[in-house]
Amino acid sequence: MLTYDLDQRGSTPLYEYLYQCIRQDIITGVLHAGERLPSKRTLAQHLSIGIITVANAYAQLAVEGYITSKEKIGYFVEDVSNYRLRRRSAAPAIPEPREKEYLADFKANRISLKNFPLATWSRLMRETLSLQNDELLKTVPYNGVYELRKAIADYLAHNRAMQVDPAQIIIGAGTEYLYGRLLQMFGPACTFAIEEPGYKKFAAISASYGNPWKYIPIDESGMQIDALEESGADVVHVSPANHFPTGIVMPVTRRIELFEWVNRIRKRYIIEDDYDSEFRYNGRFILPLYAQDTQNRVIYINTFSKSLVPSLRISYMVLPRRLLARYGETMSFYSCTVSSFEQYTLARFISEGYFERHINKMKLYYREQRRKILQAIKASPLAKHSQIIERNAGTHFLLHVDTELTEEAVRSAAAAASLQLSFYSDYSYTQTSSDGITLVINYAGIEESKLSEVIKRLEALFITH
Known part of the structure; x- marks a missing residue:
């Protein structure tokens, strides 16, 4: 007869503790395959518990396949000899990877963290929780919350001379995410051109999606358009305002050549990476290609990781109107990867003038x-x-x-x-x-x-x- 010390169950429900005891005996071989279990009434009387408790324990064992019920005969142990719980010594903890600390780190993704207006950001976060409480609980649109897209559109109009409708803006967690969506939308038959030297990560992302890419040499005016034409590329990635790592600014003559290239064939596009463009110390800002585009051929990309803090992981791209329907049809099933909480906070940070300051x-x-x-x-x-x-x-x-x-x-x-x-x-x-x-x-x-x-x-x- 099955005998268990039910006083050892602690706060565990009685039926569950009985189920665990019988299950353990089956797994460890105390109860053998084919062995008949006591009837529900017999086991209940033996353990001085209710018959419902035994019935619930047996039912759970049957559902999980440890026992089987034969009508008018009883319950029998199933063969689980291939499944045995083995006692194992505790596995060593997997060490967390820790970034090495340096006296100085000259990598390009490092910024000054001490100047981030943390007090202002924290206050806006708290206010966002109270003012946007209902909105925070709703599903985020695939292209990001409207308030942030509107704030970015207004900022671009006032600071980049870009006339953008909020519907053209896509919010994503980092430029890598946005690049990935573009690569997927254009498809593996599309060939991408990249500046040489330039942003290697884009080439790596392109390779992971199966898109062919070409490296196009630069000179003192930026990407060489003759070499771009010879490459057979369909889409080109450029940083005309501040090429990394050279810092070259693409002059108007080279920009004209680039527009002539993109306008020759309908399927061609320019991805304009406005990397680090906010920080120019002499003269006025450099006009983005997007602001000069008259044929809807420029996709504009920027991020707040460099201008605010890397951990924010909020980037955005502005699609030309001719690509909006295509993007919606092919990419709108992806959920937005930035929480509404952060988006609403950033929207206020921009619209209330804190970002510009x-x-x-x-x-x-x-x-x-x-x-x-x-x-x-x-x-x-x-x-x-x-x-x-x-x-x-x-x-x-x-x-x-x-x-x-x-x-x-x-x-x-x-x-x-x-x-x-x-x-x-x-x-x-x-x-x-x-x-x-x-x-x-x-x-x-x-x-x-x-x-x-x-x-x-x-x-x-x-x-x-």
Whole structure:
């Protein structure tokens, strides 16, 4: 007869504890396959419990296949010999990957975090919870909440001379997500062209979707249009206002050539990545290609990760009107990947003027940061062995160092000195140089208090005293 100490069940329901006990005996072989179980009434009397309790336990065991019921005969144990619970020692915890901390990290995705208006953002978040409570619970439209799309459209009109309807804007969690949707919409038969050097991640995303791509060389005016024409590409990715990593601004003559290229064949489009375009320190802003487009051939992409904080992960793209129906038909089944809570908060941050004030503040901060690091390099012994290449924009510049050292050796020595370097070659697939090393110096995230020590360590990589 089955006997269990039901007082050990604690807060577990009685029928469930009985089910667990019988199940354990079946799995461990205490109860053998084909063995007949006591009737419900007999087991209830033996354990001094209600017959309903036994019936519920048997019913659960039968549903899960541990026992079977034969009408007018009783309950029998099923053969589960291939399923045995084995006691295992606790597996070691999987270590969480932790990003290494450096004295200075020159990677392009680093920014100054201390200047983010956290108090203002926190207040808007709280107010969003109270003012938009009902809206926060609704399903987010595939292209993002209207309030954020309207705020972005107004900002683009006032600060980028772009006339955009909110319906043309698609919100996504990062530019990688938006690129992926474009690649999927255009399909694997579409060939993409990318600047060389340029944004390698776009090429990697393109490859993952099975889209062929071509690398198009640049010169002092940006992408070479003759090479673009020869590539047979259908869609081209460019950064005309601030090419990364060179900082080149595409002049009007090259822009005209690019528009002539895209307008020659109906299926061609331009993806305009307005990367880091907010931070220009001399002269007025550079007019986006989108604002100059008269044939609805430019897809405009930008992100708040660089202008606010990377963790926000909110980017957007503006589709030309001729692509709206196509995108809706092919991509609208995807859910928006940004929570409504963050979207409503950002909408207020933009529409109430906080975003524009923050950009103006950061322009002053980065201009001063740039001046200090350039001055520190020029005052160091490294100046005699290097050349600074910068164009008064963005949060980075190029530093070419005359050295016979290999990039591998410099990278290794830099890591030992707690410096994370970014090389020009990191953004190029085809261009190599045997004449020194060119570094991409992103200074946005370097703390001023550490600047002197950072330059000393950078200098020590190349100069032996």
